[in-house]
Every structure is written in structure tokens, then in C-alpha cells.
Amino acid sequence: MTLFSYTCDATDSMTQGRAGVWHTPHGPLQTPGFMPVGTLATVKGLLPAQLRAAGAQMLLANTYHLALRPGERIVEEHGGLHRFMNWDGPILTDSGGFQVFSLAARRKVDDEKIVFRSHIDGTELELSPERAVQIQESLGADCIMCLDECPPAGESREKILAAVDRTTRWAQRCREAQKRSDQALFGIVQGGIHPDLRERSAEALVQLDFPGYAVGGLSVGEPPAAMYSTLDATVPVLPADRPRYLMGVGKPEDILEAVCRGIDMFDCVMPTRNGRNAMAFTSSGPVRIRNSQYRSDLGALDAECSCPACTDYTRSYLRHLFVAGEMLGPILLSLHNITYYQKLVRQLRDAILESRLQSLRSELLTRWSGAA
Amino acid sequence: MTLFSYTCDATDSMTQGRAGVWHTPHGPLQTPGFMPVGTLATVKGLLPAQLRAAGAQMLLANTYHLALRPGERIVEEHGGLHRFMNWDGPILTDSGGFQVFSLAARRKVDDEKIVFRSHIDGTELELSPERAVQIQESLGADCIMCLDECPPAGESREKILAAVDRTTRWAQRCREAQKRSDQALFGIVQGGIHPDLRERSAEALVQLDFPGYAVGGLSVGEPPAAMYSTLDATVPVLPADRPRYLMGVGKPEDILEAVCRGIDMFDCVMPTRNGRNAMAFTSSGPVRIRNSQYRSDLGALDAECSCPACTDYTRSYLRHLFVAGEMLGPILLSLHNITYYQKLVRQLRDAILESRLQSLRSELLTRWSGAA
Secondary structure, three states: OOOOEEEEEEEOOOOOOEEEEEEEOOEEEEEOEEEEEOOOOOOOOOOHHHHHHOOOOOEEEOHHHHHHOOOHHHHHHOOOHHHHHOOOOOEEEOOOHHHHHHOOEEEEEOOOOEEEEOOOOOOEEEEOHHHHHHHHHHHOOOEEEOOOOOOOOOOOHHHHHHHHHHHHHHHHHHHHHOOOOOOEEEEEEOOOOOHHHHHHHHHHHHHOOOOOEEEOOOOOOOOHHHHHHHHHHHHHHOOOOOOEEEOOOOOHHHHHHHHHOOOOEEEEOHHHHHHHOOEEOOOOOOEEOOOHHHOOOOOOOOOOOOOHHHHHOOHHHHHHHHHOOOOHHHHHHHHHHHHHHHHHHHHHHHHHHOOOHHHHHHHHHHHHOOOO | OOOOEEEEEEEOOOOOOEEEEEEEOOEEEEEOEEEEEOOOOOOOOOOHHHHHHOOOOOEEEOHHHHHHOOOHHHHHHOOOHHHHHOOOOOEEEOOOHHHHHHOOEEEEEOOOOEEEEOOOOOOEEEEOHHHHHHHHHHHOOOEEEOOOOOOOOOOOHHHHHHHHHHHHHHHHHHHHHOOOOOOEEEEEEOOOOOHHHHHHHHHHHHHOOOOOEEEOOOOOOOOHHHHHHHHHHHHHHOOOOOOEEEOOOOOHHHHHHHHHOOOOEEEEOHHHHHHHOOEEOOOOOOEEOOOHHHOOOOOOOOOOOOOHHHHHOOHHHHHHHHHOOOOHHHHHHHHHHHHHHHHHHHHHHHHHHOOOHHHHHHHHHHHHOOOO
């Protein structure tokens, strides 16, 4: 634990929000912090220097995707992901479990392992807790994840309970399989939207004493209110001296609400995926830049943003890029959206430090609704 | 002519090669100089700062494409291409003639004008010498081109002669149509691969006293030797105090040979198009990075290159990006190839300044053949 430590700088007075720093061997992540997603060891369309300039401190990469292409051996030959993808800040890899449960075909799960077929070429592959750790040790991220069982949204309580207990057993095996001491292995809380199952999962994992805890299985189709109440039930069970990571979330308002509930770390494809699809998050709400209303709009995409898309170009030019099918459109909007997300978590952090998170929350919700 | 001037710094002793500077209202172009192609007011996938860092001084944009999308009025509302595409260096626009002759459908040409249909939506449009100048004045590039008639490769001598004379008449009309004094209008020499027709075309245009001359209608399928001998016949007719621009050329060896024949300016889609298709120009010849031989290759794409693709990544990583269909692959190889082209023309310029172009020519041809 000497290589990793979480320090809490402030706790908001009216919410559970907290501001801190998570120290890793590749530098700090100020929290609340947002990790852009580099599925295949590249945040689509962006260079590391651009991500840095956008404020990103830590990236996420996907174990499942990288194990298939190029294979973890090739990444290992490079000395790990940092060298492979030229990112010298901290990196997190997921366990591959979520992708196996959502992408892979002909899946068979038992207590020992998951047998599945690659979504690319149909090759039969296996993922076990031990194998998930082994791949992640080859990839060499700073933060790695236990293999968890991710039941689909709307699964029965009985099956979610079974997944919780299997996830606990797998977490124990991951802990035992870990050989490297320079990677922080996080346990993943499951339990659907059942408060008691979330508590059960979190309590069991806390017994295993992980250096950090992730909350998985949310933002999978449940109503936002169910996600928020699930966090209300889960976060208080987690130890205050460890970082808390809400996996795959989410929209700006979800991040805001989760921060108010004590979450420290986030990742989501939304800024880049939406950016590629011509949707920009702005200080006054979403902008769909292909819309014909922007045809001759000489204004900035977001006058409050300092990214290249906003300072160097007009809405008219950005629209032109998308209408003409030019790569620079997705590049600029991805860059803008990541800048937007980084600014959002920085604003939330600053508000916690000054104990005014509640008033910022009201202000942001008003602005996003277009009412201000 | 006060806003534009060409100064010749050196002439190579054993070839017709010359090194100089062409001064424009948006700064100088050191010659020989290569202009990356930004067809739709964007060099595909690259930001202006990246082009600058790669050594680019001047860009090309396409009148035909921009007149269709977004339309020259929108560019004009921005104050011209420089502001629209955020490039503060010099810009050149072609006349649109080449695209009308190669891309547009149902084309009817007479002495007055060309009537054609948009390749995008079939709209009937017209292009005349006056209209070509008018559009280019709206786009606002530093260097603009006369409308020329571009006969297809292999056309009869009779038809090429007719195209030469029509191109001369159109050049006269372009000259008369020009209203702005802050744009240099170039005449375009035609004449296929017939030395006498090229001389006829060049002599007639020189009578019209343009601030610069382009050589069009080459690199359209003729053998390299025919292109070189055509330049041998054409360039000596052009005045020594004006820049000479070989349109749409070309491969590194074509640029080398054309520089040896006294050409100053080049543009070509090859560095970006080939880059998007996983082909890199390197100091030891072309590299097709998708090739399986690079799967575990931890070496640099080109050890002699200082671009981000070569200094920050391995061949193995670059191959991974293309195999995985990641945007960063085309971005990095485009950036590399433009860096390569800029370095090439800079090397040629330095060699002319030191009167050793002939020996550099031998050295480069040997290296590219893979023999060194």
C-alpha cells in the first residue's frame, strides 16, 4: 500500500461529496476525477498531449479488447500499457468481465470460470479470476479490477444474490492470484438496485481489504433515481480512506449526483462517443452540431470553454466538418467533450473544497435544463 | 505585385534546381515548398498546429469542393479561408477546373463556360473563368488559379491544342475578372506531353504577365519520363522572377526530379491519402504498416524522423491501431508523411543552397530503392 494512498482534502458539509488525491506510481489523480476511455489503448482520435491539455490525469483501457487485439503479450513486450500507448500518467484496466457479459458470444459461466467466444473471430476463450489478474499484470496498469459477475439489468433477485456471492469468491481468488505489488487491485461491488444486496456485497469485499472499491452494475438501464439510491446504500459501507470508483458512469448529471454521494472516480465513453456523433456537451446544455441552425453560426461552440474547438473555430466550421464527413469533426468534438468533463469534475472538486457543492449542483442543473 | 514577390536565393550548378522564397500577405513560402492538401478546408485528421510542427508553411484548398460544401458565401462570412480553417499562413486555391473535369457528371464545355452536375446531389452548376475567380475571391486564399481546360490523358493532339488555346483565352478573362489586389492569380500551362504545345501555352500565358505560373495536366497517368521531359520543355519558357507550381505532384521521386527541373511549388494528396491507408514514406522507402511483419516490431517507424508517430510509438503500436480500425492510426501516419514531405523539400532546398543537389539526388534514389 505504500505506492498507493488516498488523501481526503475536504468533505462537503451538506452532501457526501469529498475532494481528495489518489496517489499512484504514475502520479496523482485529483478526485473527483474522470478517466477518458481508451478501449484499445487509444482514446479515439486523440493524442496523449491533447488529453493532457484537456485536463485528463488518468486513462482507462479495456482488458477484454486488448487481450484479443493485440494480445497482452505484445503490450508486455513494450514494458506495459504506459509505453505502448505513450501515456505516462496513471492507467486503469477493467477486468474484462463486463465485456464478456455484454459483447462475447456463447457464454458459459460457472464458479470456476467463464468460457466464451471472441466477438471478433469466434475463437473460444476463457476468463477466470486468476486469468483476469494475469492479463492485467501483463498490461501493467496502475489500477486493476477483480473479475466480477455482471447480471443483466432486470435479473431476478435470486440471480443477483448468486452473482454477488460469486463476485465475492472471485474477488478473494483475484487477491490471491495477484503477484505484482505495484498495481492497486480494486474489488467491485455488485447487487443490482437492491440496497441490502449492495450492502452484503460491499461488506464482504471490505473484509478482503482492497486498496480501493468500484461500484459496478449500474448505468445498465435502471432509472437514474435507482442508481442514486443504490449509491446511497453502498457508499457508506465503503472505508473512508480508500478511493471509490463508479464504473462506466456517465452523463454529466449522473456524475454530479454520484459525487454528491461520495464517489471519487469515473469513466465513460460518452464524451468521445457522443463527440464522434456530433453531439457536444456545453455549459448551456447539449449541442447537436449537425443541426442546420448552425450553418452560418459564427459563434463559438461553447463560449465558456478554452479547448481548441471552442477557441479556434466557429459552430459553422464544426458543422461543415461533420456534414462533409471530415475526421477533424469527431476529433474536435471529442477533444471538446473531454475538456468539458474534466472541467466539470474540477468544478465539483473546487466546490467541495469551498463547501458549496449543493449550490453548484443547483446552478448546474438549472443551466443544463436550458433555463439559465 | 508589391504584396507578392519571389526572391531566388540560389541556383544549383548542375541542375535547373533553385532555392528561393515566395512572399505572400500571410507570410513566406520557402521554395522548393510542399503544400499539404486541405480539400474541404481541413487537412484530413490534422490540426493546424500539427501541420505547423510538421514544417508546413502553406496549404491548398479546393474551390470546387468548397463551392459545393459549405458554399463560398459561408467562408466569406468568416472573413475567408484563413479564419474559417484557422490557418494563418498562406493558402492556395485551385480553380475548380480539375475537379469539374474529373469528378462532376454530365459535363458540357463550350468556350463560354462549363455546365455540369454536382457529384454530391446532382444540382446543375456552371463554372466560367469569371465565376472561378469570383468564388476564389470569396474564399480569399493568397494564391488563386485561372480556370483551365484539362483534357484527359491520352487525348488527341488536336484536342489538346484546342484546350491550350481555350485555356489561354480563359486566362485572359480571369485576369480581367480579378477585382482583389491581395491575391496572386497564376496562369496554368497545359499541352499534354507535347513539348511544342507546352511551349505555345507557356509563351501565351507569359504574355499575360501573371505573378506566377502553374504547370497543370501532368501526373494524370503518363509515364514519369514523359512528365520530366515535359517539364524540360516548359520551365525554361517561364520567367525566372516568378514562382513555378507543379499541380498535384506527387511521389517523392517526382518531386525530386521536378525540383531538378526548376519547379518551386508542389501539392499532393499522397502523404495524407497514403497515410490513411497505412502506407508510410520513410527514409529507407515505403512501409506498409499493416503487414504482419510489424506485429511485434518495437522499433520506430522511421528512426530518422522526429514526428510524434516516430518518436512516441513503435511500429507494433501503429500496426495495432490500423488492425483495430482506430482513428489514431490514420492521424499518426498522415502526420508522419507530411513531416516526411516537408523534410524532403527542406533537404532539397538546403542542397541547392550548397550546390549539391545532384549528389543528394543520387543518394535519395539509392536509399528509396532499398539498396542502402
